[in-house]
Amino acid sequence: MDEITVLQAEVLKTLASPRRLQILHRLAAGACEVGRLADELKISQPNVSQHLAVLRTNGLVEAERDGREVRYRLADPDVMVACNLMRRVLERRLARLAGLSGPAARAGSPPGGAPEVRSFDHDAGLLGVPPKPSDRPAAAAATTAPPTALTGSAPSGRPDAARTPPSRTR
Numbered sequence: 001m002d003e004i005t006v007l008q009a010e011v012l013k014t015l016a017s018p019r020r021l022q023i024l025h026r027l028a029a030g031a032c033e034v035g036r037l038a039d040e041l042k043i044s045q046p047n048v049s050q051h052l053a054v055l056r057t058n059g060l061v062e063a064e065r066d067g068r069e070v071r072y073r074l075a076d077p078d079v080m081v082a083c084n085l086m087r088r089v090l091e092r093r094l095a096r097l098a099g100l101s102g103p104a105a106r107a108g109s110p111p112g113g114a115p116e117v118r119s120f121d122h123d124a125g126l127l128g129v130p131p132k133p134s135d136r137p138a139a140a141a142a143t144t145a146p147p148t149a150l151t152g153s154a155p156s157g158r159p160d161a162a163r164t165p166p167s168r169t170r
């Protein structure tokens with residue numbers, strides 16, 4: 001297994017925490033001190049410090065000392081581009097799942113119910129679809145929205161419907 005794959009797995013494990021994602025989304029708006037992060041995100045300062053330590057160890061945030069204060073910032077704005085891309089993938093997935101729960105949506109599905117398959121090219125985005133300006137690093141921090149909860153009941157009424165794709169039989 002190549003080194004990049006191992007590093008990618010480590011970073012994705014780090015991003016698996018909703019709190020850490022919340023912190024990253026806040027830092028996308030600008031550098032911030034631990035105390036202010038704790039106040040703004042309504043979590044304890046020791047908890048913020050622990051999450052920042054994990055983010056820093058994995059190279060996602062950097063710390064800079066300003067007198068007695070330590071300000072944290074994103075190490076690379078492309079982290080938010082990746083987070084926003086995954087967010088859009090999940091939003092489309094939830095929309096598809098919501099569409100599958102209604103009879104009208106099933107009646108309008110393509111023959112065989114097969115989903116559209118698109119390839120991804122890391123330099124150009126989805127093949128045939130140019131990257132949006134918000135996918136570019138310079139615009140990432142300015143267009144980053146805070147995370148919203150993807151929990152609770154899905155449109156089908158099943159609490160796990162948002163996480164578990166429906167089984168398909170042919």
